[in-house]
Amino acid sequence: MRTVVIQPEYEAWRSAARQLLAQRVPPEDVLWADDAQESPLFMQEEPAQMAAPAAPPVKVPPAFLDLARSAAAHTDARRWAMLYRVLWRLTLGAERHLLSMPTDPDIRQLQDWCKAVGRDIHKMHAFVRFRLVSTHPATGREQFVAWFEPEHRIVRLATPFFEKRFAGMDWSILTPYECAHWDGTRLHFTAGVPRSSAPDEDAQDELWRTYYRSIFNPARVKISAMQSEMPKKYWKNLPEASLIADLIAGSSRRVQGMLETEERSVKPAPNNAYLQSLHALNQQQKSVTPDPGLP
């Protein structure tokens, strides 16, 4: 049994896995541990001997690399071992078709992790809220800071999206474990920071809440539909979420108001040349085509 301690990153796992595979170390003989984690007691006995001879290149389907990169961002401690086992089965285990087997428990597990990671990335793209903090004195570029709490280690996977979208402004996205910064030329990463490092409010938040309040239709309340897409755990960092309770509470009163309003009678058409031409056109068309809309 050997223990492999790696930085919790895809690249670290990949180089370790490549060497283990070259040495034909079967998955059941490896114990994987994150460098950041509490070490198991027996770890000191045998630190991994990683100065391996040049290994023959191992070929895996490209789809596996994508799967591995994404699953590696998950926080489940079993991911390294699972990835190595699947790598082993795909190569030395001669199960080349394994990735086409969504019914295989290992593949299923990896896909579940990828799905969770993909969802986390998507929610980060959706729920990051930038706050304007200053304007760069020399370049005149606006500078924004956002705070986000991802569930998994996705900052490096999720931020290229922001680089493409917000190239014209400077921004930082702060998270508890890693921060990303863009200055117009380069995306770089620094260590995580506490919540208090990020600004709380933006001057536009109030206008945004006005929009959110106005676009809500009180006549069709579907709270569970909202919560399945925007779970409560995200609410604390969304400026608009503070309105939700009041909007729900006031909705039936507002609908009642609508239903109790006296109906308005029809106003005759004003003397407008455009409207008159439209009505004349409609009359004409009515006499030609009976009903073009019905298939």
Add this chain to the structure above:
Amino acid sequence: MDVTRKLEILADAAKYDASCASSGAARKDSRGSQGVGSTGGMGICHSYTPDGRCVSLMKVLLTNACLYDCHYCINRRSSNVTRARFTPDEVVQLTLDFYKRNYIEGLFLSSGIIRSADHTMELVIEVARKLREVHHFRGYIHLKTIPEASQDLIALAGRYADRISINVELPSQHSLNTLAPEKNLARTQQAMGHIRGKIDERHAEKRKPNTPKPPPFATGQSTQMLVGADASTDATILGCADQLYSAHRLRRVYYSAFSPIPEPSAILPLKAPPLIREHRLYQADWLLRFYDFKVEEIASPSSPNLDLALDPKLSWALQNRATFPVDVNRAPRELLLRVPGLGVRNVERLLAARRYTRLRLADLIRLRLQMKKILPFISTADHHPARLGLDSDSLRARFLPPPEQLEINFGAPPAPTPADFISARSGEL
């Protein structure tokens, strides 16, 4: 009137348009520019309101003043709402401010018709032009167009927008004559035909080798139909949608259940349709587009309305039991797609897996299929549904929803529903 108050009025006025898609645009982004914005790939929903709808684009009207008198619409000229009007610059600024804070994917701009179709269209286009040309905005823009506007203006709108749309509103001219006397279905269809022509043209030019890149044009068009404001059946609505999909290759048809508005009109029905009807129409629409169903199979002339209690695929399966059980190890894709509870993606998974193994129930459970739903309709290496009674009368009852539960109410006493008010008002039980 300040911008906050205008936003309040003009967002409120725009909320009855159900479209929110921000997907399907051409790939573009802001790298190398001083602007912001990117599109292409999946659209993003940046928030959700308690009505369960997503907030993706900033959806506003340029003005809610309108010459038309469409009775289902809160902005019709007979309505007594407060009117407001944005200047193009105000909308531009709001869009940029909201976009930079990552509240939105872009702008959905529509407008009440003032003075004439062309005049209104010009104002709407001016907003999009400024965003694109002055501010280098590369985010998503959806412009609502007016069928009566000149073709040149619609073409110009398409240059700046990622999506353009015209609402058909109601599926027959007969209904429009009563409820929207200014609208005409033939003219709307004609305008959609022109837009399709433009989209196709640009697509064809892009594929020609050795030619300069053609100017941009919107990549798709969509429309909306109102449900429950007239007496149209689901068969009529779906028939109209199906015709629009095939004739004008629309990206989406949105169905919007008519809901009570603050300024009700005297000629509208008192009762709003149940929201579930809208949901069933979307499910049926999905079956038409991705599952190869025909309109007559889902909503036949003899029963033209969808079953509100069961989803349309399940409902079809119960009426066509002779097709089942389907053998998941042998059946072709088109038959697997007909199994209630099996979606497109799971069908692909099953097809992939069965090349290497004979599927058993344990495999299906591992895929987390909805076992209760699919079991009566499939057979596997170790399962045949005969004993579950594919022929029995009680099969339908197995799928009916349990007695209704109240939604969580944040501590408030159970609120009366809109139906309660209607019955109180009309004296109906």
